[in-house]
Amino acid sequence: MFKGTTILAIKHKDEVAISGDGQITIGNTIMKNNTKKIRKLYNDKILTGFAGASADAMTLFEKFENKIDELHGNLPKAVISLAKEWRTDKILRKLEAILIVADKKNMFIVSGTGDIIEPDDNIAAIGSGGPYALAAAKALVKFSNLSAYEIALESLKIAASICIYTNDKITAEKL
Numbered sequence: 001m002f003k004g005t006t007i008l009a010i011k012h013k014d015e016v017a018i019s020g021d022g023q024i025t026i027g028n029t030i031m032k033n034n035t036k037k038i039r040k041l042y043n044d045k046i047l048t049g050f051a052g053a054s055a056d057a058m059t060l061f062e063k064f065e066n067k068i069d070e071l072h073g074n075l076p077k078a079v080i081s082l083a084k085e086w087r088t089d090k091i092l093r094k095l096e097a098i099l100i101v102a103d104k105k106n107m108f109i110v111s112g113t114g115d116i117i118e119p120d121d122n123i124a125a126i127g128s129g130g131p132y133a134l135a136a137a138k139a140l141v142k143f144s145n146l147s148a149y150e151i152a153l154e155s156l157k158i159a160a161s162i163c164i165y166t167n168d169k170i171t172a173e174k175l
Contacts, residue, residue, distance in 0.1 A: 005037060006129030006159045006166040007049035009100045009107055010137055011122035012148035015174055016102050018047040019152035021129070021160060022169035024054060034169050041065050042073045045103055047173055051127035052097030060086070060097050064110075075106045079116055087114035098126050104175055125155075129163030149174040 004025040009018040020037040023030055038049040039061060046068060050057035063085065067078040079101060086092045092112070099110045102124075109117040109124050117124070123141070125134035136158040140151045152172050160168040 004165045005051045005127040006125065006133050006156060006163060007037060007051055007100050007127055008125045008130070008133040008137055008152055008155050008159075009047065009049065009102045009123070010141075010148045010152055010155075011102065011104075011107060012141055012151060015148040016047060016104055016107075017148040017152040017172060017174040018049050018100065018102060019156045019170055019172035020049045021156060021166045022171065023165065023167035025165055030167075033167055036171050038171055038173055040173055040175075042068045045073060045175065046075060046101060047103070047175060048099055048101045049126075050097050050099050051130070053095070056095035057097040057099070059092075059095060060099055063092070064099065064101065073103075075101060075103045075108070079108045079110055083110055083114050083116050086110075086112050100124050100126055102175075127166070129156075129159035129166035132162045132166075133159040 007020040022034040024032040133155040136155040156170045160166045
């Protein structure tokens with residue numbers, strides 16, 4: 001598990017949203033509070049967020065962005081291509097990060113071990129606060145009338161109130 005962040009993605013009510021906290025820690029020390037760990041890619045049609053080492057994640061963002069451009073926005077193919085390269089390349093294999101990527105049709109968690117996970121219920125969360133945000137999002141989907149964007153924000157607030165590696169400097173994006 002990666003300490004130091006929480007990222008949540010959700011598809012709900014014809015909307016896709018992703019949210020993330022801004023905290024970066026090294027060991028048990030907070031180094032930065034306002035880091036943006038989520039991005040829109042491919043003409044604002046794809047959302048992505050990372051957990052893990054920041055420099056490693058920036059490398060993966062760049063690799064993924066190249067894949068998505070090369071494959072003309074085909075998210076499933078770009079994810080498979082990234083996972084293959086990540087798993088087999090000697091340098092990339094050492095990167096310590098995990099990604100969530102989503103568009104209007106698909107959502108995946110991608111790891112350096114070659115895992116590509118498509119969540120069953122259109123909610124995915126990573127990072128040390130991921131389980132808290134995931135539980136909050138599932139409850140909010142079931143027991144509220146909030147939009148995906150609102151659920152993404154509220155779930156991160158709940159995770160931040162529980163996880164010491166997640167702060168309340170939350171950013172969110174939606175499609």
